[in-house]
Amino acid sequence: MKILLEDTIPFGTDYLNSVGDVETYAWQSLVPEMLRDVDILALRSTTKVTPDLLTSANKLKFVTTATAGTNHLDKAHLDSMGIAHSSAAGCNAVAVAEYVLSVLLHAQKAQKLDLYNATVGIVGAGNVGTALSKILTAIGVKHCLYDPPLQQALANTGKTEHNGQSFVDLAQIAKCDVISLHVPFIKGGEYPTYQMIDEAFLEGLMSNQLLINACRGEVIDEVALLSVLQGEKPPTVVLDVFDNEPGINTALFDYVWFVTPHIAGHSVEGKVRGTQMVYEQICDVVGTAPDKALSDFLDKTNPINAALTSPEASRLSVDDLIAVFHNVYDVAIDDEITRKAFLSTSNRDVKQKTDIANTFSVLRKQYRVRRECSAYALHLPKNTSKQIQNTFTKLGFHVSLV
């Protein structure tokens, strides 16, 4: 069985070389002729699987993406050719949720938010929305969900809540202190998400609200966003994703609080979990039993020694949470790297579009090593309360008292 892998899939060859005849292609080099006689194709989200790409695919039976998003696959066309397809649903949900947590903790530090008294509106309660809901539950932050397709599916089974959280409508989401977007990019159909955060929604936001987009840029009307951000008393906005990536509109940078190059899901765990998932799917297609596990590919980390200011308290103080969590992930570092890279991009006007696209792509490709909470042993003081230990455990840390 001939398996063609994109070289952006970490450990792809190590995982799959015993499963079939593996070949890799360099990122952005895939052309139709390379799919001749290929049985299985695995890639990531920057490769678009279009009818044109598939014109020479004479044997292709399975296409899979080591990512959560699937809007780069023309699924209707794959279906029409009888080619099965899949994705790594949920592979990087925790990474994105941790990205949002870092933003929330910075908002607390900057006095933009009173986190423990705030309400977070989660738009899209799938894998990422649920991972975020779990984090917020662990630290005791109120939140609500907007997800009509899921709400409808649950209603059909007589349920009104998802993991103990209630659903609200978009108008209620618009009133939340924080609005965090986690829907797929869908054009058309019953529940489209294309520009669902439209001009009216954006114009209704107040200066004390925080809007975070770490799903797909197309979900926000970016022209309206720029205009609102340039107006009086704009909301605080954090963007990980943009319309028309990688040729993004860098004019937004001057008005956005944190800006990152579509890396919210790029933890080591998020990426390698994606490889593990496509490996298991390919084993299934080939008819072989998988014998490799995520732990075979993840390095150990150094423990975090936390000197809590109030270890005996019944609730983890937000300052202690900030001090511990920002050892794991700090969005401000990625914001700084991003802004520096674009500053050295000579010009921001339309003529320099290629330069902007290259800068964006290179930042993503060369992203630093970032681990999730679950990668860390967390050493807490001996007198740490059970409640605080529990909170850290629920965040994924391996807690011990020293």
Ligand SMILES: NC(=O)c1ccc[n+]([C@@H]2O[C@H](COP(=O)([O-])OP(=O)(O)OC[C@H]3O[C@@H](n4cnc5c(N)ncnc54)[C@H](O)[C@@H]3O)[C@@H](O)[C@H]2O)c1
């Ligand atoms: N920035 C990143 O690095 C990054 C990482 C992972 C995922 N993503 C993006 O985030 C999206 C969500 O990821 P996920 O893993 O949670 O996907 P998912 O499929 O598990 O969940 C998506 C949820 O959105 C809901 N939804 C669909 N249409 C909706 C609508 N019109 N209104 C409200 N809710 C709607 C679905 O019912 C589902 O529950 C992905 O499709 C991807 O585009 C980005």
Ligand SMILES: O=C(O)[C@H](O)[C@H](O)COP(=O)(O)O
């Ligand atoms: O859809 C996803 O899983 C995420 O957007 C992911 O970060 C995409 O990563 P990429 O394939 O662009 O490296």
